[in-house]
Amino acid sequence: MMRKFSVVIVDDRSLARKRLKRLLHENHPDMDVVAEFENIESAWEKIAVSGVDGVFLDINFEQQGETAGLALARRINLLKAAPWIIFVTGYPEHAVVAHDFRPFGYILKPIDEAKLEKALNKVREPAPIIRPPIxxxxxxxxxxxxxxxxxxxxxxxxxxxxxxxxxxxxxxxxxxxxxxxxxxxxxxxxxxxxxxxxxxxxxxxxxxxxxxxxxxxxxxxxxxxxxxxxxxxxxxxxxxxxxxxxxxxxxxxxxxxxxxxx
CATH class of the missing domain: 2.40.50.1020 (LytTr DNA-binding domain)
Known part of the structure; x- marks a missing residue:
């Protein structure tokens, strides 16, 4: 049975959210988009309270600041059961800082489908078994x-x-x-x-x-x-x-x- 991942899309651009949602629906049916948000605070309430497996996250939000997505990533990483993050953004200059949040991908818009596939394959890899020391x-x-x-x-x-x-x-x-x-x-x-x-x-x-x-x-x-x-x-x-x-x-x-x- 195929495992389903509950995911949210956080992006202040409606067209960007629709395109990503369509790509996931058509090519990655194991990614179940349970919600999409155009602002940081609404997204945080869902992620912190309800919990999801993954977050597709933009970085620059016109009304909340050009690094608002990084601020949200910082809060997400502090959660006990933190979801994975894939950054989807139009700004390559934030890649170095974004790496600090251990994302599964940093994808530039317009979305390269091969890079999206690569990032999601990392998500799908089973977590390594950590054996106790002898x-x-x-x-x-x-x-x-x-x-x-x-x-x-x-x-x-x-x-x-x-x-x-x-x-x-x-x-x-x-x-x-x-x-x-x-x-x-x-x-x-x-x-x-x-x-x-x-x-x-x-x-x-x-x-x-x-x-x-x-x-x-x-x-x-x-x-x-x-x-x-x-x-x-x-x-x-x-x-x-x-x-x-x-x-x-x-x-x-x-x-x-x-x-x-x-």
């Missing part, structure tokens, strides 16, 4: 002082998403890692080996930069020469003073990966 189960060690005054070792379980992790570093001599979080926490003695972070989990912006370290490139600012070691580099983070050594064998892959992730 959460990684992490078991880590904590130390606390017991009632008898002795230090007790406990293991707690956390569920982390990738954006919480700054970098991961192996612990010398044991098959465990430390996980350094963006908020400054350090999860100690995590029993997920370093190589498994890249093989067992979908972490596209994580890359190994040293035999003992994996970093989240989202937070990497760049790199600089390591003045204490010849032909060596230090990785720097955007908002963290920590610097990590980049192994020579990992440097080329690191440079390539950082171009792809930000």
């Amino acid at each position: 959460r990684i189960e992490v078991r880590h060690k904590v130390l606390r002082l017991g009632e008898n005054g002795e230090v007790e070792r406990l293991f707690l379980t956390r569920f982390l998403v990738a954006d919480e992790i700054l970098y991961i570093q192996s612990q010398n001599g044991i098959n465990a890692v430390k996980v350094y979080l963006v908020n400054g926490e350090v999860l100690d003695d995590v029993s997920i080996r370093l190589n498994r972070w890249l093989t067992d989990y979908d972490l596209p912006c994580f890359v190994q930069v040293h035999r003992s370290a994996i970093v989240n490139l989202k937070y990497v600012g760049g790199f600089k020469a390591d003045l204490e070691k010849a032909e060596s580099y230090l990785l720097t983070f955007k908002e963290n003073p920590i610097e990590l050594s980049v192994g020579a064998t990992f440097f080329a892959a690191f440079k390539e990966a950082i171009r792809r992730c930000s």
Whole structure:
């Protein structure tokens, strides 16, 4: 069954409204014109109160100002369930500003039917499915002082998403890692080996930069020469003073990966 979109036309020119309505009726039967308006306030009452799927909107209104349509677009975008907007106007000079309102199209009069078709095809595209981020189960060690005054070792379980992790570093001599979080926490003695972070989990912006370290490139600012070691580099983070050594064998892959992730 064809989905119907309830739409309104907002234009102070009667002939412009009639032409657009005819084009929609003849070529785009899924666009149901439920109302048309020649002024901004009447249109706003319908859009804000009754709600529609889309708005075909002129920009220059003779009685209300040459950018009155942009003012209406601003109000529309503030709605919780904002309808999509396609600007239909005779003024190309407003295109840059109009882009701020994320319209599905900016069509100049007289209407080019191919451009109208293109804009409406964008409207018809199904919204992308936004999947929740993968959460990684992490078991880590904590130390606390017991009632008898002795230090007790406990293991707690956390569920982390990738954006919480700054970098991961192996612990010398044991098959465990430390996980350094963006908020400054350090999860100690995590029993997920370093190589498994890249093989067992979908972490596209994580890359190994040293035999003992994996970093989240989202937070990497760049790199600089390591003045204490010849032909060596230090990785720097955007908002963290920590610097990590980049192994020579990992440097080329690191440079390539950082171009792809930000």
